[in-house]
Amino acid sequence: MDKVSIFVDVQNIYYTTKEIYRRHFNYNAFWQKVTSNRKVIKAIAYGIDRGDQKQKKFQNILRGIGFELKLKPYIQRRDGSAKGDWDVGITIDVMEHAKDVDVVVLASGDGDFDLLMSKIRNDFDASTEVYGVADLTAKSLINSASSFIPIERELLL
Numbered sequence: 001m002d003k004v005s006i007f008v009d010v011q012n013i014y015y016t017t018k019e020i021y022r023r024h025f026n027y028n029a030f031w032q033k034v035t036s037n038r039k040v041i042k043a044i045a046y047g048i049d050r051g052d053q054k055q056k057k058f059q060n061i062l063r064g065i066g067f068e069l070k071l072k073p074y075i076q077r078r079d080g081s082a083k084g085d086w087d088v089g090i091t092i093d094v095m096e097h098a099k100d101v102d103v104v105v106l107a108s109g110d111g112d113f114d115l116l117m118s119k120i121r122n123d124f125d126a127s128t129e130v131y132g133v134a135d136l137t138a139k140s141l142i143n144s145a146s147s148f149i150p151i152e153r154e155l156l157l
Contacts, residue, residue, distance in 0.1 A: 002102040004038040006031075007090055008067070009108035010047035013151070016109050016133035023156040025107075030131065030155055031065050034105045042097045043067045046086035050074040087112050098124045106145075107131040111138025118144045131155070 008027075017025045031043075045062050049055070049071040059069055070089060087110065098104050098120045106113060109132035117128045121144075130137070130145040134152075142148040 002038045003041050003100065004034065004103040004105060005041050005094070005097040005101045006034055006043040006067075006105040007094055007107070008045040009086060009090060009106075009110060010045050011086075012108045012110050012132075016136040017151060017156060020133050020135055021156055025151065026155050026157045027062060027065055027067075030107065033155070034129070034131075035066075038103065040066065041101050042093075044070055044090075044093055046070050046090055048072050048074045091116050094120065098126050101126055103127045103129060105129045105131065107151075109133055109137035109141065111140045114138065114140040114144040117141065121146060 013025045017023055043066050045067040047059070047069065049059075051074070059071070062069055070086070072085065090106075090108075090113070094104060094106070094116055104117075104120050104126050106117065106128065108130070113130075117130065120126050120128050127146040128144070129147050129149060130141055131149045131151055132141070134150040137148070137150075
């Protein structure tokens with residue numbers, strides 16, 4: 001049974017699935033897919049905290065699924081989107097946990113993670129799986145992963 005660590009860039013997944021599909025990401029379906037026949041070593045979802053009840057409910061759902069949550073305060077941009085800035089935090093956590101697993105799963109389309117995925121594959125001999133919305137995932141990130149799994153209908157609510 002492969003050991004897996006899972007890292008989710010919540011803001012990136014939220015905005016990309018909303019933009020392309022006008023739907024929400026199905027975290028339960030994602031969890032079932034990435035943990036099937038695997039032992040979860042670490043699972044972290046990174047997001048922002050607005051402090052509202054709807055978001056607290058969502059955070060509790062993620063915890064119930066099995067994710068540890070890491071949150072930063074809500075910062076609203078001029079265009080109305082929210083800023084999370086978790087790239088460095090995600091990178092540090094992935095580097096910390098990659099040495100203990102066979103597979104690193106990253107849910108994000110952010111091209112800033114391409115070097116990280118390449119490094120994990122080369123330095124830790126771990127397989128890397130990237131989940132993202134195909135049209136909004138950086139080609140460099142897709143190319144840096146052992147495998148790219150597009151977020152499509154079966155991973156949406």
